Amino acid sequence: MDAMRSRPACILMLVLVALTACVAPAQPAPARVETAPLPSRTAPTRPAASILWATTKLRGIDHVSARDLAKHFGLKAAWTKGEAVMALSDARGARFTFEGNQKDFYFDGLRVFLGAPAVLHKDSLWVSQLDVLKIVAPLLRPANHLAALPAAAPKLIVLDPGHGGIDPGTQNLKLKLNEKTFTLDVALRLKKLLELGGWRVLLIRDKDTELAKDKKTDLLMRNITANRAKADLFLSIHFNAAPESIAGVETYSLAPQFMNSAGDDQGDEMTRTAFPGNRFDYANLLFGENLHRAMITGLKVPDRGYKHARQAVLRMLDCPGVLVECGYLSNDAEARLIATPEYRQQIAEALADGVTDYAATLAALRAAAGPEAAKSR
């Protein structure tokens, strides 16, 4: 926090930063909630290791060389910016761009985060094998994971307007803005758009109310509500907070088992836990990538990245789910924009595009695989 700021501003920033975690800090995993598994929804968690990557142990974990990735996917590996950044390209241009010691990389121009930073070693960059299996390879070749993707097109979409009632979420006290107001407004707008698109939509809340007095139960109730409704897709809508200068969109899906959450380099017992939501690792990725790409291209805002973490509201789902931070209420300029109905309508339209793109990609993958694939489930 820079010293130049006036005292009231510092107090405001302290309050804002205190409210940074619009997304509740990770809580101990609640007792497993038994929901009747529905065969068509459950998919194998372990990746179909169709590709056995040659690995080298770096920093104690197995890594795959970006040069081997390029060879396998028919891409050309080349250093850019000296020997710090490596691009893997084909006729469409740079498909992947990795940077040494960085968790974020670019896939077709979209900023995505790995679980572990890329490592510079022997004239190449190396990516952890888990990141290759769960993020890098499925982004480029989702068809290789068709067996782990939902067999049917999504019909019921559950929208979760973050916070509500006693929980205002992130607040911009100077502008008197509360996150809970805008998450509900965007969800109501998105509901209309998705119903026009032919989907059935259920809102976790349709007025300014909490689901429970304590945060842990409130978040769990959101999953239970979606699971009981037999949702095919879950989308949690939020607005972010961080030091004032930051603006843009950030998207999350549930981190696969054993992958460190974004912002965490140590890992903890939750890192080793397979949550019910992890049955949908590949669908979470496909949905997350399509949604984040639609938000960045639709709103033309800074790309804060598509990340993986273990938010409570994504852990116990019986369907693919994503949480999107649609902008920063802590950034006054972006907060004033978010406070306008026009911009919130744009956000809802970009979210609707993301859902539409996900469903279209899924349908195209199944169509390309032909009836055989459908029978082989």
Ligand SMILES: [Zn+2]
């Ligand atoms: Zn929030």
